[in-house]
Amino acid sequence: MKLVKIAAALGFAFVGAASVGVAHAQSAVVKVDGSSTVYPITEAVAEDFQKAKKNAVKVTVGISGTGGGFKKFCRGETDISDASRPILKKEMDACKEAGIAYYELPIAYDALTVIVNPQNTFASTLSVADLKKIWEPAAQGKITNWNQVNPSFPDMPLKLYGAGSDSGTFDYFTEAIVGKAKSSRGDYTASEDDNVLVQGVARDKGGLGYFGFAYYVENQKKLKAVAIDGGKGGVLPSPQAVENGTYSPLSRPIFIYVNAKSLDKPEVKEFVDFYLKNAPKLVKEVKYVPLPSKVYEANTERLTKKKVGTVFGGEEAVGMKIEELVHREAKL
Incomplete structure (x- = not known):
């Protein structure tokens, strides 16, 4: 592939x-x-x-x-x-x-995958609540730094990359994380082409994005997957986690x-x-x-x-x- x-x-x-x-x-x-x-x-x-x-x-x-x-x-x-x-x-x-x-x-x-730059050593796990705090419409122009997501995170600009509004991934992610489809902040780099998002996060030390699992696997040397805590501890995306139902709510x-x-x-x-x-x-x-x-x-x-x-x-x-x-x- x-x-x-x-x-x-x-x-x-x-x-x-x-x-x-x-x-x-x-x-x-x-x-x-x-x-x-x-x-x-x-x-x-x-x-x-x-x-x-x-x-x-x-x-x-x-x-x-x-x-x-x-x-x-x-x-x-x-x-x-x-x-x-x-x-x-x-x-x-x-x-x-x-x-x-x-x-x-x-x-x-698919295991919809949240990714960060490999130099990011602090956001190995993010909860659904963390992601909602980052992506909800109220965060636009306000949550712009990693230490605003979690005080233990460093003082580093948070740069976001995500699916465009015509994307089913956008619909699914916003409903699963924010609670309503298409409900998202708008101040992020958006594209229906996942390779644009891959390159953006790969080049940006403070970058965070999301897209389908296959794009992460293809580019895992230059990206880092985030474990998602849906209430039972952090789980990394994998075929096994999808099959056993533990990668939730981002399996689809x-x-x-x-x-x-x-x-x-x-x-x-x-x-x-x-x-x-x-x-x-x-x-x-x-x-x-x-x-x-x-x-x-x-x-x-x-x-x-x-x-x-x-x-x-x-x-x-x-x-x-x-x-x-x-x-x-x-x-x-």
Whole structure:
């Protein structure tokens, strides 16, 4: 996985062009856009799929953020939307108004990771209350130094880096930490491109940021993960902590949404089938947490039985453990 491939321009990125060659002029195209968190998985699937199809199908993958991706998806501009949170009520309404039915397919779990600069030796653990104090709207222009977070911390400027407002990571983090989605101070470096955030914290001794676990793993030589204390002591992000439910409240399911009409196109159907078949291996390869096999099997069954819609009712999935997701998905 090379996350540095993500284009800073946030337009459609042609996945794997260097490795798979220039696509034939008559290639069928599968259009994907959305979450930068889900991007590494979809990129890996797309590269392998294009190789398997010998360039007969081209897959384009954009990183407009979950919200930006759903805007395009609900206008019928894309076949698949990568999402780091469930579809929201307003997005459900937009899709319904446009006559777009969709399949909701959970594909992995993420440990949303809070990171600091490696030179930071004092903030090894932060509580949810500490993070709320830093990120809540009332902190804007006021909590600007580390010793304002905790008197034991040094007198050092606090520089913040986080997801942009079109990001599902922004929605999830603010709801899990602040208590309300999109409720955040605005005086921070924001981007839907997680590599911008990586570079910012890596260069800033007083930096603090957050993004998907895969971006931390890819850059752990220049970043330091913070243990999160959700009330039972600090827990570092890891696949094991996600699986056993101890990394809370920043563990979350991540998804792809498939346009039901697009699935009638052979190239989209083949890509989605390939995605579900290869997800367990590739999810692990790019450092996210694979779901139990019965979830991927349920996804395939959902497509076969044409069960469209969402099991989340337009709400976030904060604090949802893997077994809870499995139980809920079985109800659709």
